[in-house]
Amino acid sequence: MSETTSPSAATGTPVAAPPPSPRSESLLTPMTSLPESRRATSSVWQGWAFFGAVMMALLGFFQGLLGLVALFDHSYFAVRTNNLLVLTNFTAWGWVHLIAGVVAVAAGVGVVVSGRPWSRYTAIVVAGLSAIVNLGFLSASPVWSTIVIVLDVLVIYALTVHGWELDRS
Amino acid sequence: MAETSQQPRGAQHTDYEDRSGPPATGWAGWVVFGGVMLIVVGLFQVIQGLVALFDDGFYLVRPNGLVVDVNYNTWGWTHMAIGVVAALTGLGLLAGNIVARVLGVIIAVLSALVNLAFISAYPIWSTIVIALDVIVIYAIIVHGRELKSEQY
Numbered sequence: 001m002s003e004t005t006s007p008s009a010a011t012g013t014p015v016a017a018p019p020p021s022p023r024s025e026s027l028l029t030p031m032t033s034l035p036e037s038r039r040a041t042s043s044v045w046q047g048w049a050f051f052g053a054v055m056m057a058l059l060g061f062f063q064g065l066l067g068l069v070a071l072f073d074h075s076y077f078a079v080r081t082n083n084l085l086v087l088t089n090f091t092a093w094g095w096v097h098l099i100a101g102v103v104a105v106a107a108g109v110g111v112v113v114s115g116r117p118w119s120r121y122t123a124i125v126v127a128g129l130s131a132i133v134n135l136g137f138l139s140a141s142p143v144w145s146t147i148v149i150v151l152d153v154l155v156i157y158a159l160t161v162h163g164w165e166l167d168r169s
Numbered sequence: 170m171a172e173t174s175q176q177p178r179g180a181q182h183t184d185y186e187d188r189s190g191p192p193a194t195g196w197a198g199w200v201v202f203g204g205v206m207l208i209v210v211g212l213f214q215v216i217q218g219l220v221a222l223f224d225d226g227f228y229l230v231r232p233n234g235l236v237v238d239v240n241y242n243t244w245g246w247t248h249m250a251i252g253v254v255a256a257l258t259g260l261g262l263l264a265g266n267i268v269a270r271v272l273g274v275i276i277a278v279l280s281a282l283v284n285l286a287f288i289s290a291y292p293i294w295s296t297i298v299i300a301l302d303v304i305v306i307y308a309i310i311v312h313g314r315e316l317k318s319e320q321y
Contacts, residue, residue, distance in 0.1 A: 085220065085227065128209050135213055135294065139227070142293055149297060153206070153304065160202035 049115065049165045052158025056108030056123050059151040063130060064101025066137075066144055070094030077140040085136040093137060100126075100133050111159070115166025120159050127152045127159075200270075203308030204262030207273055210280055210301045211256030217287070217294060218248030228290040236286040244287065251280050262309070273309050277302040 069076050071094035087093050107123040131152040134145040220227050222245035232240050255276045261269030281302040288295040 085224070124205060128205060128212075131209055132212050132216065135216060135297070138293055146293065146297065153209075153301065156205050156209075157202050160205060161199050164198075 047165045048158045048162035052155045053108045053111035055151055056155045057105050059148050060101045060104030062148050063097050067094045067098030067101055100130050104130055120163045124156055124159050127155045199308050199312030200262055203305050204259045206301055206305045207259030208256050211252045213298050214248050214252030218245045218252055221245030230289050234289055270309055270313050274306055277305040
């Protein structure tokens, strides 16, 4: 017969049960071959988009740590060319990284707290800027900056390709 | 009545996979990822160009150590040109421009080639840009049809 239900893009209610029944009754109906999850549909911390947000916070911590090291212990860095880009001393670079790291953590937490589009777009822009800042600092700490750039790409992927998962309710 | 064939493809029952895909709101999907990555590639290359123009002592070899033996000014302008075109193409992809798809692939290939030739000047930068170019090409070619299916 005609199926009046059009599940895919319409509402947030998932497959299983006929409308009035709560999820617990879905086990009684021989609907699918896959076991139905009895867990309430929690949107908290699931999926690629939240992975991207958590990764954003992580890379913010990495970058903040990089900034702190640059500020307080810059002999740690192996500056092979002895010649940093744009900013001439480690103190300036340290502050740049520290601020960028704090902004990145804030952006990541913002996406976790509210999955709104504007917070995702902000996080994408912040990730891009963080990648550029780390490109400039690559001469001083190649491995660390490369890791942060890789995380940036991962965050941008997660938030652009999977960001729509947060558009719920 | 509501039948079992509500999900004919027999997909998993996670909540968010009920949707048929990313909705046609802004900044969703692989093409957006490709566009953002292309902008990042463009900006990286602009940085390479600016360093070549203004601070070429930063690079590890002198021009005679490069594959194409031209001075760093020429290299700098080349990088700047490719970088600016790449960034603009990335913006075009974000705006949903169809031409930007083809142009994006072309400019990513060009950027990868130029960076390969430039690799001895600063290997890690060039490697990162080449890797990002590959990612851009993947995003545009494999997932580019999303651009046509959405109403941008």
